[in-house]
Amino acid sequence: MMNDDRHRLDTGRADTGDFARLPRELSPDPALEERVVRSLLDEQLLRPATRRRRLIALPVAAAAGIALFVSGLLAGYGLSRWDSPAEIPAPATSEADPDAEVRMVFWL
Amino acid sequence: MRDSSDSELVVQVLTRGDETAFRTLYRRHTPRLYRLQLRFAGGRVADAEDLVQETWLRAVRRLGTFRSDGQLGAWLRGVAVNVAREWMRRTNPDAARRDDTDITGVVDLSHAVRFAIDVERAIARLPTGQRAVLVLHDIEGFTHEEIALQLEIAAGTSKSQLSAARQTLRGILRPQRTDEEYA
Numbered sequence: 001m002m003n004d005d006r007h008r009l010d011t012g013r014a015d016t017g018d019f020a021r022l023p024r025e026l027s028p029d030p031a032l033e034e035r036v037v038r039s040l041l042d043e044q045l046l047r048p049a050t051r052r053r054r055l056i057a058l059p060v061a062a063a064a065g066i067a068l069f070v071s072g073l074l075a076g077y078g079l080s081r082w083d084s085p086a087e088i089p090a091p092a093t094s095e096a097d098p099d100a101e102v103r104m105v106f107w108l
Numbered sequence: 109m110r111d112s113s114d115s116e117l118v119v120q121v122l123t124r125g126d127e128t129a130f131r132t133l134y135r136r137h138t139p140r141l142y143r144l145q146l147r148f149a150g151g152r153v154a155d156a157e158d159l160v161q162e163t164w165l166r167a168v169r170r171l172g173t174f175r176s177d178g179q180l181g182a183w184l185r186g187v188a189v190n191v192a193r194e195w196m197r198r199t200n201p202d203a204a205r206r207d208d209t210d211i212t213g214v215v216d217l218s219h220a221v222r223f224a225i226d227v228e229r230a231i232a233r234l235p236t237g238q239r240a241v242l243v244l245h246d247i248e249g250f251t252h253e254e255i256a257l258q259l260e261i262a263a264g265t266s267k268s269q270l271s272a273a274r275q276t277l278r279g280i281l282r283p284q285r286t287d288e289e290y291a
Contacts, residue, residue, distance in 0.1 A: 019246040022224055025139035026146065032157050033134055036164045037127060045168045047125035 114180040122171050134164065137181055141188050147243045148192040151232035159195060163188045189244065189258045196236045230280040238273035241266050 040046040109117075109132050120129035142160050149155035167187045174183050231239055240259060244250045245266070252270075256263040 026143040027139050028142040036161050046127045046130055049127040
């Protein structure tokens with residue numbers, strides 16, 4: 001690939017050097033890296049790094065946990081209403097029959 | 109990850125879309141791509157950044173065509189030249205103002221650095237076609253045949269553009285480089 005005809009600048013002085021002395025690298029603004037990565041993520045040419053995925057996954061998992069808890073709570077409440085007898089006779093504790101409580105205990 | 113070869117990182121980007129692998133490739137190759145695009149853009153930082161971004165976007169889209177036994181750096185520079193060529197055709201960089209040219213970015217003004225700044229400024233003042241050929245031939249080391257292929261011009265045109273570029277450069281640099289200045 002390399003040509004063998006590197007030009008030496010003829011500017012009338014021997015110490016002017018040539019193009020080989022020119023720097024070949026220069027670091028751009030660090031913000032450019034984020035810009036490039038963001039555009040690649042937007043085009044779905046890259047997947048977010050693990051750390052970012054974890055950051056996204058955490059609130060999703062928390063929301064799912066809360067949803068599960070609430071649905072369990074509602075299901076439990078619904079079942080309890082379904083199973084409970086419509087009327088449970090209140091224990092007879094009237095003053096007219098003081099032994100009623102004792103009989104109830106025996107009955108149980 | 110940082111010690112992985114380019115080919116290994118390319119595979120990770122291709123198969124998993126691995127962001128970390130891409131960032132390693134980016135940090136490894138962007139300084140050279142950026143300098144190249146900055147020269148094509150005549151020293152305009154904003155244009156050079158756009159060109160680098162487009163270079164990486166296109167490179168990742170076409171990463172499947174990169175042969176793992178090849179040199180990724182050379183392949184990327186080929187992509188960069190294509191991007192720059194299209195940009196030069198699409199826009200009219202010669203008509204753009206050059207007030208925002210930021211070539212220096214240095215504090216130490218030794219002779220070598222001053223020489224580099226002078227030459228970079230002179231290159232930035234060249235017409236687009238001459239600048240592209242001069243950068244590719246004299247700095248990047250491509251042959252006229254390779255330049256002809258990359259810029260979609262005849263090899264003879266590349267030679268005449270180079271000759272004109274060198275002549276223009278001499279005209280720009282001679283008045284600046286006096287004995288008093290570099291004594």
